[in-house]
Amino acid sequence: MAASSPSGVPTTEKNMNGRAKTGNDFDVYGDEQTADIKYRTMHWWKAAxxxxxxxxxxxxxxxxSVFASLGMVAGCILVVSLGAVATATGYxxxxxKLRHPHVHNMADAGMVLGGPVWREILGTAQVVFLIFVCGSHVLTGLIAFDTITSGASCSITWAAVTAALGFALTLPRTLDGISYLSVASFVSIMSxxxxxxIGVGVTGHQGGVGVTSHLNFANGFLAVTxxxxxxxxHVAFLTFISEMADPRDFPKALLALQLADTTLYLVVGVVVYAFAGAHxxxxxxxxxGRTLRRVAYGVALPxxxxAGVINGHVCAKLALVRVFRMDGGRVSPHMARHxxxxxxTWIGICAGIWALAFVIAEVIPFFNDLLGVISALFASWFTYGISGVFWFHLNPAGTRWTTAARKLQAVFWGAIVLRGQAGAFIMVAGLYASIWSIVKGYQSGSFPSPFSCVNRALA
Structure with missing residues (x-):
């Protein structure tokens, strides 16, 4: 299909399958040969x-804390099983994405699956989810600064500082431009x-370790979320793939991610719980202890x-694409040129995201409950449920039951879809668990009021 370049000169584009593009699958970044800003440059290891x-x-x-809630055995089973399913759904x-090269985000995916209504539903959900994740990073930064300084300044100041840093680092226009930050991030969290x-090991066993655990529904579900x-x-995968030099290398990046995060979760969960126990x-x-805690938070600041910057960037990119993407196979010059x-527009979008993140961190100033709200609302849909719908969309009815292997795949992805349908229950149950925990926290006086200068350092 004939399309217009940023300069207005008609061009002919081809997608990843080599066929001519239609208005529906035109890549949002267009022809980058003469672009000032080149987005599709990221190698697979940078994506990983x-x-x-x-x-x-x-x-x-x-x-x-999940291991402390569920017990050692259930904690390990949950981490491994959900990690395995997350690998399949990520793939x-x-x-x-390979079948629909023009899909840049969940809004685009919704358009493919169900038209304009689903585009708005999935796009809005992705934006809200990512802003809440940015809010959780602002909250964690607040806790870290208060812990390091022993509450020397008003906690609102530290939330503002974290949000300002997030905003400044989100400003590069490409994911490749911020990929170098991921190395510092990984070294930081691992250290x-x-x-x-090491600290919990030196301190020694502080409490009993349970193989299993007896707990109420709300606490158990909060641990699962x-x-x-x-x-x-997964909510950011489509955007990552869109900026890879070769999207076919995505499985390499995914496998590296899933092997690393599942292993890290198991090791950290088992070791910390084994020594800290019920405490x-x-x-x-x-x-x-107090000194090591301050050191650990100082090292973890990057x-x-x-990590908040990466989520903020993906959110901002979705909004930018929505503003400047044009119908009929045309690309706005504001996407590819300075x-x-x-x-x-880009700076305004980034500022808006981090301003909202700051407000969320102040309104829900408690770490686990904020994560619970985020997970209950969106995480299970994007990480698990929607991938089953993708599989059935990519595999017509006549091809699903041709061989034993295909039948097994159909059953598996059917179960994933059913799990996605159960997402409504997960959302309601998870919200109940989170709201219950928030209400109990306020009733007991263990939570500070919103926009309070109260020191939130971990004692």
């Missing part, structure tokens, strides 16, 4: 590093959890900020 930095940062901090997202594990959140990087707290860095309007 970004995915790892995005996924592991806050997820790993809640895992030890399916990659296959969907912090290593300090924590924490593990779901730990694998919730395990969340975030996990609070399980050491990952607290950078224009005043393009940069003003």
């Amino acid at each position: 590093a970004l995915m790892l930095a995005e996924t592991v940062s806050l997820g790993i901090l809640s895992i030890p 399916q997202i990659g296959q969907f 912090a959890v290593l300090i924590t594990m 924490d593990v779901i959140f730990a694998y919730a990087g 395990t707290v969340s975030p996990a860095l609070g399980n050491t 990952t607290i900020v950078v 224009t005043k309007k393009g940069w003003a």
Whole structure:
């Protein structure tokens, strides 16, 4: 199909399958041969590093408390099983992207699956989810700064500082431009959890370790949603793939991510819980003595900020694409060129995201419950349920039952779809668990009021 380049000259584009593009599958970035800003430049290992930095940062901090809630055996089973399913569903997202090269985000996927209504539903859900994740990073930064300084300044100041850092680092226009931050993020979180594990080991066993656990429904479900959140990087996968030099390399990046995060979750969860026992707290860095805790949070500051930056960037890119994507196979010059309007729009979007993240961190100022709200609302849909719908969309009815292997695949993905349908229950139950925990926290006086200067350092 004939299309217009940013300069208005008609061009002919081809997609990843080599056929001529239609208006429906025109790539949002257009022809980058003469572009000032080139988006599709990221190698697979950079994508893997970004995915790892995005996924592991806050997820790993809640895992030890999951083991404390569920017990050692159930904790290990849950981490491994949800990790295996997350690998399969992540792979399916990659296959969907290859079939539909123009899909840049969940809004585009919704358009393919169900038209304009589903585009708005999935696009809105993705934006809200990512802004809430940014809010959780602002909250964690607040806790970290208060812990390091022993509450020397008003906690609102630290939330503002974290949000300002997140905004500044989100400003590069491409994922490749911020990929170098992922190395610092990974080194940071690994060093912090290593300090924590050494610290709890030196301190010795602090409480009994349960093989199994007896707990009420709300607490149990909150623990499950924490593990779901730990694998919730899928919401950004379509955008990552869109900026890879060769999207066919995505399975390499996915496998590297899933092997690394599942292993890390198991090791950290088992070690910290084995020593801290019933006294395990969340975030996990609070399980050491006062001095080591302050050191661990100081070391963890880069990952607290950078992982939020990655999520903020994906959210901002979705909004930018929505503003400047044109119908009929045309690409706005503001996407690929350094224009005043393009940069003003990008900066405004980034500022809006981090301002909202700051407000969320102040309104829901408690770590595990904020993660529970995020997971209950969106994580299970994007990480698990929607990939089953992708599989049935990519495999017509006449091809699903031709061989034994195909039948097994159909049954598996049918179960994933059913799990997605159960997402409504997960959302309601998870929200109940989170709201119940929030109400109990306020009733007991253990939570500070919103926009309060109260010191939130871990004692």
